Amino acid sequence: MQMKLTVHGGAGEIGGNKILLEDGDARIWLDMGLPFGFGEQYFVNYLGPRDRFGLRDYLEFDLVPPIKGLYSKESLKETTFPYSAPGFSGVLLSHAHFDHSSMLGYVDKDIPVHLGECTRTILEAWAATSSRADLGEHDYRTFRSKRRIKLDGVEAIPVHVDHSVPAAYGYILHAPSGTAVYTGDLRRHGPHAEMTAEFIDAARAAKPDVLICEGTRVDPADTRAPYSEKDVKNLSIEEVKKVKGRLAIVTFYPRDVDRMRTFHEVAHATGRDFVLSAKAAYLLRSLEKDGRIKVPRVKSDGGLLVYLRRLARSIPWEEELRDELSDRIVGAEYVKKHQGELLLQLDFTHFTELIDIEPKRGSIFIHSMSEPFEEGDIEDEVKDRWLDHFGLVEHQLHASGHLSRKELESMVKEIGAKKLVPIHTDRPEMFKDFASGVIVPEKGKTISI
Ligand SMILES: [Zn+2]
Structure with a gap:
């Protein structure tokens, strides 16, 4: 054999x-x-x-x-x-x-x-x-x-x-x-x-x-910064502290629960509320109900809000979140009015929300995921144009x-x-x-x- x-x-x-x-x-x-x-x-x-x-x-x-x-x-x-x-x-x-x-x-x-x-x-x-x-x-x-x-x-x-x-x-x-x-x-x-x-x-x-x-x-030859999760947290705290009165935005991989925990801590340390995307909130709720690993509790932990987009048609799982977390649900209007008090998780595919949020110039965007592998990545170029348009300052802070x-x-x-x-x-x-x-x-x- x-x-x-x-x-x-x-x-x-x-x-x-x-x-x-x-x-x-x-x-x-x-x-x-x-x-x-x-x-x-x-x-x-x-x-x-x-x-x-x-x-x-x-x-x-x-x-x-x-x-x-x-x-x-x-x-x-x-x-x-x-x-x-x-x-x-x-x-x-x-x-x-x-x-x-x-x-x-x-x-x-x-x-x-x-x-x-x-x-x-x-x-x-x-x-x-x-x-x-x-x-x-x-x-x-x-x-x-x-x-x-x-x-x-x-x-x-x-x-x-x-x-x-x-x-x-x-x-x-x-x-x-x-x-x-x-x-x-x-x-x-x-x-x-x-x-x-x-x-x-x-x-x-x-x-x-x-x-x-x-x-x-x-x-x-891999030149990406070898940060640990702790480095991501500490460096993010430093950057967020610098932008008083302006919005802090972060994006990371949708299933990276450690990163959700990290940015919840960053928000706490900088006196802001952490606004989760709807998908992240749904995942955390599922893991919380499962009860086997410790995750931020969307419904009861301090300093957590959930962002729901304005959609033409309602999506059942988002409506479920809305019912369950009613007082923690926010939208573009709220974020626009409270920019200096929030750390917002915003995925690239939801960048159009920025049009409604109107972030103040000089707000920051923390890219907390891998840098693109190749020069001239089309998605990366589009992202840069959006950041430029809204005057957002980018920071690359990721632990592999x-x-x-x-x-x-x-x-x-x-x-x-x-x-x-x-x-x-x-x-x-x-x-x-x-x-x-x-x-x-x-x-x-x-x-x-
Ligand atoms: Zn993997």
């Missing part, structure tokens, strides 16, 4: 993780993500895929791999690819980010999906508040850290890690012919560094034959969700696996600078371990 790995997504690219591990009777998927910019080689602006035809338009251009026994009847109905009965032991999700989970919508509902309890809550909150998200129906099996999961002769142990979304896990997989470790996405400079340390300890103790390792920041090059090196050494398969990086060959036994994966090509 031999362990085989096939990287169907995440080979030489950041995101889109879908890795098939086969050993004996077990056929296990590590994550089920779609890459960032999925399909943009063929679809642009109003030329979009016909989602009503399931995978038809995606299979035409090999945008998803043609894999027997993975896809649902529904998603193959309009394609020439024949449906086959489910042929996999299960999907193990590492965390709720788009690039690790969003292909679930096409997966056969009879393939069990193992995921953290809060990961499920986050995915469901996302599906409820996004018109584009459709995760389909699944046989969800939730776990907590270190629960042993049996899958056709393989024992999989999820161990929590710190990442830019709650409920993130790495996996230790004891298979008949060896042991594999999968890192998922992880960092050591976040508020829960001890969880990542625990994962690395458990991984080392398992004496793995192969480490399937994320490498988002493996390139030493990923290990730095140095931290990657020390983790790889500490775990000491015989072989290493780099994924979730556009520079996989760079692992050869500091690790032995590196196998650079090629998309869809099977590697024997």
